[in-house]
Amino acid sequence: MIEVKNLSKTFGNNPVIKNISHTFEQGKVNLIIGQSGSGKTVLSKLMVGLIKPDAGEVFFDGREFIGLHFDARKEIRQQIGMLFQGAALFDSLTVEENIMFPLEMFTHMSKSEKLDRVNFCLNRVNLQRANHLYPSELSGGMKKRVGIARAISMNPKYLFCDEPNSGLDPLTSILIDRLIKEITEEFNTTTIAITHDMNSVIEIGDNILFIYKGEKWWTGNKSEILKTSNQELNDFVYASKFMKKVRAAL
Amino acid sequence: MNWLYHLGRYYILIRRTFKKPEKGHVFWQQLVREMDSLGIGSLGIVSIISIFMGAVICIQSAFGFESPWIPLYAVGLSTRDIIILEFSPTVVCLILAGKVGSNIAGEIGTMRVTEQIDALEIMGINSSCYLILPKITAAVILFPFLIVISMFLGLLGGYVVGVAAKAVTSYEYIYGITWDFRPFNVFYAIFKTYIFAFIITSVSAYHGYFTQGGALEVGRSSTKAVVYSSILILLFNVIITQILLS
Numbered sequence: 001m002i003e004v005k006n007l008s009k010t011f012g013n014n015p016v017i018k019n020i021s022h023t024f025e026q027g028k029v030n031l032i033i034g035q036s037g038s039g040k041t042v043l044s045k046l047m048v049g050l051i052k053p054d055a056g057e058v059f060f061d062g063r064e065f066i067g068l069h070f071d072a073r074k075e076i077r078q079q080i081g082m083l084f085q086g087a088a089l090f091d092s093l094t095v096e097e098n099i100m101f102p103l104e105m106f107t108h109m110s111k112s113e114k115l116d117r118v119n120f121c122l123n124r125v126n127l128q129r130a131n132h133l134y135p136s137e138l139s140g141g142m143k144k145r146v147g148i149a150r151a152i153s154m155n156p157k158y159l160f161c162d163e164p165n166s167g168l169d170p171l172t173s174i175l176i177d178r179l180i181k182e183i184t185e186e187f188n189t190t191t192i193a194i195t196h197d198m199n200s201v202i203e204i205g206d207n208i209l210f211i212y213k214g215e216k217w218w219t220g221n222k223s224e225i226l227k228t229s230n231q232e233l234n235d236f237v238y239a240s241k242f243m244k245k246v247r248a249a250l
Numbered sequence: 251m252n253w254l255y256h257l258g259r260y261y262i263l264i265r266r267t268f269k270k271p272e273k274g275h276v277f278w279q280q281l282v283r284e285m286d287s288l289g290i291g292s293l294g295i296v297s298i299i300s301i302f303m304g305a306v307i308c309i310q311s312a313f314g315f316e317s318p319w320i321p322l323y324a325v326g327l328s329t330r331d332i333i334i335l336e337f338s339p340t341v342v343c344l345i346l347a348g349k350v351g352s353n354i355a356g357e358i359g360t361m362r363v364t365e366q367i368d369a370l371e372i373m374g375i376n377s378s379c380y381l382i383l384p385k386i387t388a389a390v391i392l393f394p395f396l397i398v399i400s401m402f403l404g405l406l407g408g409y410v411v412g413v414a415a416k417a418v419t420s421y422e423y424i425y426g427i428t429w430d431f432r433p434f435n436v437f438y439a440i441f442k443t444y445i446f447a448f449i450i451t452s453v454s455a456y457h458g459y460f461t462q463g464g465a466l467e468v469g470r471s472s473t474k475a476v477v478y479s480s481i482l483i484l485l486f487n488v489i490i491t492q493i494l495l496s
Contacts, residue, residue: 050368070376077374088365102373105272160372 001026002158002190007046007056016042017053018214026190028206029181033195035236039214040194044160047192048080049073060158078106081151081189083161087143089135089150095122096131099150106154121149125179141172145179152183159184161193165200177203198243201225210236260456267378267386267452280384288350288385288451289392293399295349296342300400303341304407307332312417325418326408326426331435333404338397339439340487343446346393347479351454354385355475358458359468367459382455386448393447394440401439438494445490446483453479
């Protein structure tokens with residue numbers, strides 16, 4: 001479980017995150033949704049300590065994270081897996097080396113144990129026989145899957161996904177969404193995914209946090225979101241003609 | 251006060267960089283790779299420039315010393331002193347600032363804008379130590395060797411072309427480069443190179459590490475890395491020369 005309390009961040013004179021408090025549950029896919037520029041990515045970066053907040057606290061299973069020194073944060077960070085928007089795979093390393101990287105840095109596994117773990121992770125994301133390819137040789141969907149494989153290689157307790165299906169075709173998007181859902185249930189992780197893709201919301205949104213202009217605006221789940229009377233959320237959810245038709249059908 | 255901000259941020263980055271690496275064997279792997287990339291990879295350009303510049307310095311010296319009052323061995327003498335005192339440690343390091351500096355800033359800058367550095371941080375890895383320390387160490391170890399090779403090739407280039415062009419005889423050139431030889435000058439050159447190697451790698455890494463934006467900013471960071479490294483090399487060249495040779 002991850003808990004944020006009164007989190008705020010201002011860049012220059014622009015308040016991006018305004019006093020957000022929320023609890024992200026374990027074993028569920030927690031979605032953060034909102035328009036571009038609403039502060040979703042900043043919120044996730046505040047939570048993992050990539051950006052320092054102006055005020056507020058973040059608790060990982062009761063352990064306060066923000067105030068910790070770099071070395072003390074390391075222990076919690078090793079329990080975090082993160083899938084970045086562009087996958088952020090290391091260009092100079094092969095798929096196998098990318099997934100092996102955290103194992104190499106933080107475990108005392110033998111070479112064969114590491115290789116077994118890499119193959120397990122690759123199998124888990126349905127990406128066999130890609131071990132020796134470089135990131136430049138992978139498609140967008142494959143990169144995301146390698147990113148997920150790397151994120152789960154250390155058996156993380158917390159999984160962060162920043163726009164996991166941006167730039168992917170609808171079919172691959174759904175495959176990635178389902179993969180995130182399966183991994184969350186299988187490893188009982190606290191998963192936080194940032195998205196503005198309504199398919200993902202309907203597909204995997206166990207808990208949803210809607211951010212509007214840096215504020216916590218609405219919370220609920222995938223069935224509640226379609227019936228909400230919140231004006232700003234409705235404008236966001238039913239922005240497309242397709243979703244308007246869905247609403248009419250409902 | 252902008253420079254003060256950059257100086258403070260540079261200091262914090264360097265302090266974070268000089269921490270114990272996470273895993274010793276990973277550091278050694280990185281170090282060997284950087285020594286190959288930054289050091290061995292620069293050998294070609296350093297060799298070519300040194301040979302040709304040595305040749306030109308020798309011919310120009312011979313041209314300038316066309317006087318019955320100046321002995322011909324002065325051509326060898328001046329070629330030696332120019333190469334050892336200034337050309338190899340300073341000019342070659344300025345060239346390395348262009349080649350190695352832009353490479354470092356480009357590589358680290360690209361890693362920054364594609365979130366690879368964020369990925370390292372999320373894993374709990376000290377990204378500056380992991381990325382920058384092997385580069386600084388590799389340059390500080392290998393650049394002095396490059397500079398000694400540059401000195402040798404510069405003098406060789408001067409000899410071959412000077413003798414071939416009949417600007418100086420073989421005996422006079424060799425007599426000139428050995429006459430009143432001061433080993434301290436080589437120490438001075440190598441000492442400068444250590445400082446310049448640190449400046450090139452750390453300043454370039456600083457510009458790459460704090461890149462924000464996209465491809466355009468990565469290009470700008472590379473340019474800034476070369477410009478600021480070169481300016482600092484020239485500035486420290488004056489300071490070190492004043493301290494050691496005055």
